Amino acid sequence: MAGYRTSSDRGHRALLYGILDVLLPGASGAKATLSAAHNARNKSDYEGDIVDPTEGMIDDLVDAVKSVKEEVDFNDKKFKGAHDLKNKGS
Numbered sequence: 001m002a003g004y005r006t007s008s009d010r011g012h013r014a015l016l017y018g019i020l021d022v023l024l025p026g027a028s029g030a031k032a033t034l035s036a037a038h039n040a041r042n043k044s045d046y047e048g049d050i051v052d053p054t055e056g057m058i059d060d061l062v063d064a065v066k067s068v069k070e071e072v073d074f075n076d077k078k079f080k081g082a083h084d085l086k087n088k089g090s
Contacts (some may be wrong), residue, residue, distance in 0.1 A: 030064035
């Protein structure tokens with residue numbers, strides 16, 4: 001919606017988490033949690049580290065994802081509403 005697009009090159013997820021607060025200001029609190037989970041995933045996938053998440057870490061991640069989804073849904077609804085108004089006026 002904002003014209004941003006990542007590539008499939010290395011680092012594309014990190015870029016997305018880095019601009020999360022710009023794209024979805026209402027979900028900016030999720031930025032640190034998502035970034036930490038992504039870093040743990042990378043250590044597991046690329047360095048072979050064992051990731052042993054705590055229940056609290058999982059709860060935080062679920063809350064972060066819910067926050068992002070709510071903000072995306074809100075912006076999608078707002079975008080569609082503005083688009084519908086624009087088309088009615090044509």
